[in-house]
Amino acid sequence: MRGEAEYRDDGEGLLEKPGDAVLVRRGTLRSVLLRCPDGCGETLVVNLDPRAGKAWKLDMRTGKATLYPSVWRDGGCGSHFIVWRGHVLWCDRFEEGNVEPSYDAAALERRVLEALRRRELRSAEQIAVELDEIPWEVARAGHALARRRLVVCGSGRQRDWFALP
Template sequence: MKKRAIRIRDRGAVSHRRDADILMEQPGDFVLVNRGVLRSFVMRCPDGCGETLTINLDARTDKAWRFYRKRNQISVFPSVWRDTGCCSHFIIWNHVIVWCDKYWDDSDVIVEDEIELRRKVLSVCTKDWLHYTQIAEKLDEVPWDINWACSQLVRRANALVEGKDKLRGFFKLP
């Protein structure tokens, strides 16, 4: 049985995509392709199927994912959803692979400076609905971290309200 990766493993950077494969040994290994600007995030599929994924980071060429290196951790936004091959769906969040399966488990993710992050979130929230990606953009933070912080402020402190149905992922002050 194939073994899924639970973390990504940085194997370096190259200037051409063709040079990445030899550096990756196991599921979750990744190499950045950088030619003056980040071009792609090449990774061995963390599902263990053996395939190599190339995630575009260069918005000049096509739909692009956002790459974050914050607090010495790497995140990619939005999620990666393979519609071919193993059809895996996952999030890369603070070096952890969060599987978007039947049961969401982000317990391995460590959000550093969480008190400061919640304080920053509250500093930009108002009585108007804001999507967590808008909050992340305003704060120059990782969207996954902001969604987590907002959810914590809803559940633990009743300091924010989350929208329902079409407003899910939107937050405001009560």
């Protein structure tokens, strides 16, 4: 995160290398400007203001940016990635070498298990809001619990939804 700006033009001047980001704030958070991390050179505008249409959620609790959901470019270079605690994790062609940020997975798994209900699928995002956690981490905890057969996991569009068996 390279800083804040009031307008896009001001913020773009702060972006130097792939992965650099700037918050645009005019009274409230409006967007994140992000130099595409794949190196194509384009500036991505990630909307944070739900009044302006589909909006991502920004979490800065660790002092490092987390965006939810993933950023997927339909055009241009077509990159697809997650920004999680300041790390870029690739969802497509650059996946090899991804390193997830560290967090207390065991403690979070216990909290996620306590938040679930029998046979009622709940999304990682819903659970994250309830627990005041990062959705990517809740999803990872849910999948770890599912591998141990302590929870059931949805499929397809409900891939990151979980319930007690």
